[in-house]
Amino acid sequence: MGCSIAIASGKGGTGKSVISSNLSVVLAKAGKNVLILDADIKMANLSLLLDLEYVDTTLNEVLSGEANLEDAIYEKYGVKILPTGISLSKARKAKLDKLEEVFKEITQNTDYLIIDTPPGLEVDAISALAGAENALLVVNPEISCIVDVFKIKKVSDLLNTNVLGLVVNRVRYDVSEFSAKEIEAILESKTIGIIPEDQEVKKSVAFGVPFYIRNPDSIASKAIYRLGMNILGKKESIIESKNPYERLLRILR
Ligand SMILES: Nc1ncnc2c1ncn2[C@@H]1O[C@H](COP(=O)(O)OP(=O)(O)O)[C@@H](O)[C@H]1O
Numbered sequence: 001m002g003c004s005i006a007i008a009s010g011k012g013g014t015g016k017s018v019i020s021s022n023l024s025v026v027l028a029k030a031g032k033n034v035l036i037l038d039a040d041i042k043m044a045n046l047s048l049l050l051d052l053e054y055v056d057t058t059l060n061e062v063l064s065g066e067a068n069l070e071d072a073i074y075e076k077y078g079v080k081i082l083p084t085g086i087s088l089s090k091a092r093k094a095k096l097d098k099l100e101e102v103f104k105e106i107t108q109n110t111d112y113l114i115i116d117t118p119p120g121l122e123v124d125a126i127s128a129l130a131g132a133e134n135a136l137l138v139v140n141p142e143i144s145c146i147v148d149v150f151k152i153k154k155v156s157d158l159l160n161t162n163v164l165g166l167v168v169n170r171v172r173y174d175v176s177e178f179s180a181k182e183i184e185a186i187l188e189s190k191t192i193g194i195i196p197e198d199q200e201v202k203k204s205v206a207f208g209v210p211f212y213i214r215n216p217d218s219i220a221s222k223a224i225y226r227l228g229m230n231i232l233g234k235k236e237s238i239i240e241s242k243n244p245y246e247r248l249l250r251i252l253r
């Protein structure tokens, strides 16, 4: 029996889907049996990131009882994928109370179930968070995002979903940004990944191929690799060696 990790953040556009897909590839390349599920029923876009938008049978059909789970699972880059269709009418038919059941069934045969969660705190987001054993909170280093993640953390605590840690994404090492240490202190949670702003991420989205596959040497790829290794319990520095200040800190520690 494996473990489930919901990738959550409250706000949309923080990087949940790109982190979910690339982290899944890292874990799969490390030999793990990984399944990624798109729980963003209303605004599904994971299939676009993985070039799977053409498939007919998705989580929508599983949740509405029209298809079996195994018929909605696809495979790419060594990762099993359970996408959600982009059709809104089908999304309306999906029964969210079945989601937890689906999570349980999947974790029986996988090492890691990665759940790409919807933004907000509506019933869809709560169902995804409630059904997961763990949550990884994606935060951008800016005030509005930190406030939203604070709420998600409180909700995770209420739901008994274990917060694995924070992933600070879209870091530009800009003076206006909150540092990972400050965010850790505010959210009272450990930072287990720092992912810089990287044009390669945008390009990979446009091509529908994970950046870890398209350009494994990019800064974002090195950062997502470190995050994956931390999740696997292999001690990796989360600090980007490209940043001179943080590099110096690492040397002096
Ligand atoms: N580290 C990053 N560097 C550059 N662009 C990023 C990064 N993370 C996310 N993005 C951009 O933000 C967009 C939204 O990311 P996405 O993962 O779809 O957000 P969410 O799932 O949280 O709504 C991506 O399409 C990409 O253009």
Ligand SMILES: [Mg+2]
Pocket (backbone or CB within 6 Å): 016, 017, 040, 045, 116, 117
């Ligand atoms: Mg998303």
